[in-house]
Amino acid sequence: ADWHLTGMAIGGKPLKILVPQAECEIIDNWHVVGLAGTGSKDIKMDNVFIPDHRTIPIGEKGPLFDKAPIFRIPQWSVNPFSLVGVTIGIAQGAIDQFVEDMKTRASRFGSKVAEFQSLQLRLAESAAEVDAAKKIMLSDLRETMEFLEHNEALSIEMMARNKRDMAYCPILATRAVDRIFYAAGAGGLFLSEDIQRSFRDVHAGNKQIALNWDINGTTYGKVALGLDPAPVRW
Known part of the structure; x- marks a missing residue:
């Protein structure tokens, strides 16, 4: 995959953000007793700029709200x-x-x-x-x-x-x-x-x-x- 879709919060407001894979470090810490195959590892980002067009506010109407x-x-x-x-x-x-x-x-x-x-x-x-x-x-x-x-x-x-x-x-x-x-x-x-x-x-x-x-x-x-x-x- 070339992108990560992950979550964060700014001022207490939750967001979904889209981040290029190249700007993320995958931390190999998913060593678990079940669902081991999902590869649900943590990622680390340092000083990454996320433009507004790659953010989705959770709980607010998006631009496609009335489309479908x-x-x-x-x-x-x-x-x-x-x-x-x-x-x-x-x-x-x-x-x-x-x-x-x-x-x-x-x-x-x-x-x-x-x-x-x-x-x-x-x-x-x-x-x-x-x-x-x-x-x-x-x-x-x-x-x-x-x-x-x-x-x-x-x-x-x-x-x-x-x-x-x-x-x-x-x-x-x-x-x-x-x-x-x-x-x-x-x-x-x-x-x-x-x-x-x-x-x-x-x-x-x-x-x-x-x-x-x-x-x-x-x-x-x-x-x-x-x-x-x-x-x-x-």
Whole structure:
């Protein structure tokens, strides 16, 4: 890549800025237990000038605001859904691989693991949680885009609902993976097994501050109870 799109704040106001790669130093510090492949390393910049045309004020109307619904999407109450999809995808991939593995796995005494009722129940519950997370996310996004396409502003109740759901879907995804990781038994502990990577990755994805349940759940609760939610930025 030739450019970095990153964030900063000036006088307490958050901005997105576009910086040439040549003016940045990549710090090799992304050594983590999960989502290691994202390469989410820090960057360092010294005495870099950022012209106005390479800045995007967050929370203000941009020049393309009236051009298309995509440019009217609120930063904090919609965009983090892109992070939610990561955790749901990890969970779905884990379930798919788990099903394939369990179809042919046998215990040390020759019993077919797929015939264990406990395993069947764990699979069913995890699959239901992932399907529920997908439906919640897609329903929220469709309703939000319908409002934006009709040039209608999102209500505080809808934005709070979105924030609640974008934090709850990763919880469902994480529970789903935890359950089948347990069901996979000791065989799932080997580094050669996909299930252990899914376990690590979904927990890492759930650590995103924008998906924090304590913050987003509290915001929803305040709005539902008629209290001032006080905007939160990360």
